[in-house]
Amino acid sequence: MTDLSTPATTDPALRADPAESAEAALRADAAGPTMYPQESGFAALGEIRDLALQQLSPDVVDYLEGGAGAEATLRANRTAFDRWAIRPRPMSGVSAPATATSFLGIPLAAPLLTAPFGGDGLFHDGGHLAVARANAACGTASIVPEAGSYSYERVAEEAPRAARIAQLHPFDHFGERAARAKRAGYSALCVTVDCPTAGFRVRNRVNRFNPDLGYFAGNNEGADAPQVAEMFERLLGLSAPAWDWARLAEAAGRCGLPWIAKGVLTAEAAERAIEAGACALVVSNHGARQLDPAPASLDALPEVAEAAAGRVEIAFDSGVRTGADVFTALALGADVVLLGRLAVYGLAAGGEVGVRRTVELVVEELRTVMMLAGVASVGELGPRDVLRRPR
Ligand SMILES: Cc1cc2nc3c(=O)[nH]c(=O)nc-3n(C[C@H](O)[C@H](O)[C@H](O)COP(=O)(O)O)c2cc1C
Numbered sequence: 498m499t500d501l502s503t504p505a506t507t508d509p510a511l512r513a514d515p516a517e518s519a520e521a522a523l524r525a526d527a528a529g530p531t532m533y534p535q536e537s538g539f540a541a542l543g544e545i546r547d548l549a550l551q552q553l554s555p556d557v558v559d560y561l562e563g564g565a566g567a568e569a570t571l572r573a574n575r576t577a578f579d580r581w582a583i584r585p586r587p588m589s590g591v592s593a594p595a596t597a598t599s600f601l602g603i604p605l606a607a608p609l610l611t612a613p614f615g616g617d618g619l620f621h622d623g624g625h626l627a628v629a630r631a632n633a634a635c636g637t638a639s640i641v642p643e644a645g646s647y648s649y650e651r652v653a654e655e656a657p658r659a660a661r662i663a664q665l666h667p668f669d670h671f672g673e674r675a676a677r678a679k680r681a682g683y684s685a686l687c688v689t690v691d692c693p694t695a696g697f698r699v700r701n702r703v704n705r706f707n708p709d710l711g712y713f714a715g716n717n718e719g720a721d722a723p724q725v726a727e728m729f730e731r732l733l734g735l736s737a738p739a740w741d742w743a744r745l746a747e748a749a750g751r752c753g754l755p756w757i758a759k760g761v762l763t764a765e766a767a768e769r770a771i772e773a774g775a776c777a778l779v780v781s782n783h784g785a786r787q788l789d790p791a792p793a794s795l796d797a798l799p800e801v802a803e804a805a806a807g808r809v810e811i812a813f814d815s816g817v818r819t820g821a822d823v824f825t826a827l828a829l830g831a832d833v834v835l836l837g838r839l840a841v842y843g844l845a846a847g848g849e850v851g852v853r854r855t856v857e858l859v860v861e862e863l864r865t866v867m868m869l870a871g872v873a874s875v876g877e878l879g880p881r882d883v884l885r886r887p888r
């Protein structure tokens with residue numbers, strides 16, 4: 498595998514900047530006024546995704562883009578967004594919408610965090626080190642995966658003053674991993690509750706996807722190859738006994754950190770997670786990578802938000818691809834949104850710069866949509882700001 502301890506020497510965003518030729522073409526009359534800011538770099542999220550997918554090998558593209566089973570959930574995550582419109586509010590006098598908020602006491606410049614994604618070094622040598630630096634620059638926060646290419650400690654060192662949450666899988670090593678995260682300065686844990694075993698990932702099977710396990714073993718320093726293989730099996734739930742809420746309540750209660758339950762899609766699961774002591778929920782179907790067919794995450798959001806009834810904070814992910822999607826999720830009950838594949842596209846396309854540009858573009862669109870909808874601050878968003886489209 499690539500030497501993960503050395504930062505990438507060539508930044509793909511700089512090597513293959515899609516705006517470069519356009520910019521060169523404009524240079525001749527650059528003195529004149531322009532309709533759009535002619536800055537260098539990615540102009541739109543679609544450019545970032547296109548470049549990311551161009552650069553990755555086909556099996557890694559499938560690992561990234563694929564869903565479980567027949568991918569009905571993957572499609573539903575998007576069509577669920579298509580069923581909502583945003584209600585415009587003309588002449589509302591909003592010209593400087595406020596996006597700042599907080600999540601579990603973490604101040605955020607915008608209601609965004611990057612989702613935990615394992616195997617990050619497959620996308621860019623910088624992996625979550627680059628993601629952490631990008632979040633620090635944007636005033637947003639990372640959720641650092643347990644199965645990432647770098648250790649919790651290494652990511653913490655990379656952006657020492659940044660806010661961070663450590664993601665964990667609820668298996669036997671929970672106590673030791675949680676203690677390590679706490680020592681490294683993480684302020685909360687994010688426990689993935691929808692992954693007792695990996696989803697049935699058909700694309701990975703067809704590809705005989707067999708990545709270097711080192712990319713998933715950043716938190717397994719000192720382990721030899723068979724140990725890493727065993728760890729991976731445990732992570733994927735192939736050999737470890739799956740936990741239940743009681744077991745999680747006990748272990749999480751002992752760790753002394755607030756924790757988030759990631760992967761809640763029903764009122765019942767929300768109730769169980771809150772009873773078990775979760776301070777926040779992530780309404781998520783894991784980017785359609787686990788149960789298929791499962792409810793679209795957006796369809797589950799109102800039910801979960803209603804069940805939580807303000808007792809815990811609500812994060813949302815799965816299917817978010819634009820700033821307008823962030824608006825809709827916030828309107829339907831989310832306090833913050835996690836960027837999953839969007840963050841991976843940014844990372845693959847340009848490392849830290851790519852993730853930063855991704856967050857910037859999402860925030861820019863969110864601010865635009867807020868102005869058009871006449872919403873002055875993200876805290877004011879509610880169901881009255883969206884409308885179900887007629888079928
Ligand atoms: C490549 C990849 C790896 C992921 N690895 C993890 C993981 O290790 N732990 C976890 O809780 N979620 C993981 N996820 C799920 C994300 O945290 C998030 O829930 C999902 O990507 C959101 O959906 P979206 O990609 O449609 O935005 C992963 C997602 C992707 C795309």
Ligand SMILES: O=C(O)C(=O)c1ccccc1
Pocket residue numbers: 614615616644692713732733783786
């Ligand atoms: O691929 C995933 O969605 C995921 O959750 C995961 C879990 C363990 C290792 C790598 C990825």
